[in-house]
Amino acid sequence: MSAVDEIVREWTAQLLDSGSVAALVAGLVALALVLHRATWLPLRGVVTIAHEGGHALVALLSGRTLNGIRLHSDTSGLTVSTGKPTGPGMVLTLFAGYPAVSLLGLGGAWLVTVDLAHVMLWGCVALLAAVLLAVRNVYGVLSVLVTGGAVFAVSWFATPAWQALCGALLCWFLLFGGVRPIAELRRKRSHGRAASSDADQLARLTGVPAGLWLACWFLIALVCLVFGARWLLLMPQL
Known part of the structure; x- marks a missing residue:
C-alpha cells in the first residue's frame, strides 16, 4: 500500500468517526456543487425531478388527474394535469414545485440525523420509481433511471457509515438546490424571460403579484435550509 493510500484511508476513518465533521464536509461539497x-448544470436535473414530483403529488392529492411529467435536457420540466383550471387545487399544484425540493431535503435531513439514512435512501428510490411511472419522454426516463440507479447503488452496496454520509450530501444538495432556482427565476423574470413561470401563472390565477410568490418560496427554502443544516450538523457518530 502506497503512502497516499494510507493517508486517504486514515483521513476517511477520521472523517467517518465524527458525524458533525462529516456533515460539515458534505455540506461544503454540496454548496460547491x-x-x-x-x-450545477448537469446536477440541476435532480432538482427538476423533485420539483416536478412535487407538482404531480399535489395534483393527485387535490383530486386532479395526472397526465404525465416531461423532463428536458435543458433541466426544465413540465407536469400536466387535468381538472378545474381555477380554484385551490390548481393553485396548490402550481405552488408545490419549488417548496418540494427544500421540504424533501428537510425530511431527509431529519431521517439522517436520527440514524435512519437507509430509510431516507430507500424512500428516495421509491419516490423516483413513482415519478418514473409518470414520465412521458425518453430523456426524462433516462434522467430518473440514472438518478435512481445512483441512489440504489448507495442503498445496496455502501456501508451504513457511507450511506449516512451520502444521504447527508444529498440532503445538503436539495437544501441548497432549493434556493438557487428561485434566484434564477427572479433573474429571468427581471429580463422578461419567464412569462409562463409558476409564479406568473399563480399571479394570473389569484391576483397576488408574482414577486410575493417568489418571496414566499424563498422564505420556505431558507427556513428549510436553516433547520436542515442544524439537524445535519448534529449527526451522531457514523
Whole structure:
C-alpha cells in the first residue's frame, strides 16, 4: 500500500468517526456543487425531478388527474394535469414545485440525523420509481433511471457509515438546490424571460403579484435550509 493510500484511508476513518465533521464536509461539497456552474448544470436535473414530483403529488392529492411529467435536457420540466383550471387545487399544484425540493431535503435531513439514512435512501428510490411511472419522454426516463440507479447503488452496496454520509450530501444538495432556482427565476423574470413561470401563472390565477410568490418560496427554502443544516450538523457518530 502506497503512502497516499494510507493517508486517504486514515483521513476517511477520521472523517467517518465524527458525524458533525462529516456533515460539515458534505455540506461544503454540496454548496460547491450548487454554486459552480460546471457542476450545477448537469446536477440541476435532480432538482427538476423533485420539483416536478412535487407538482404531480399535489395534483393527485387535490383530486386532479395526472397526465404525465416531461423532463428536458435543458433541466426544465413540465407536469400536466387535468381538472378545474381555477380554484385551490390548481393553485396548490402550481405552488408545490419549488417548496418540494427544500421540504424533501428537510425530511431527509431529519431521517439522517436520527440514524435512519437507509430509510431516507430507500424512500428516495421509491419516490423516483413513482415519478418514473409518470414520465412521458425518453430523456426524462433516462434522467430518473440514472438518478435512481445512483441512489440504489448507495442503498445496496455502501456501508451504513457511507450511506449516512451520502444521504447527508444529498440532503445538503436539495437544501441548497432549493434556493438557487428561485434566484434564477427572479433573474429571468427581471429580463422578461419567464412569462409562463409558476409564479406568473399563480399571479394570473389569484391576483397576488408574482414577486410575493417568489418571496414566499424563498422564505420556505431558507427556513428549510436553516433547520436542515442544524439537524445535519448534529449527526451522531457514523
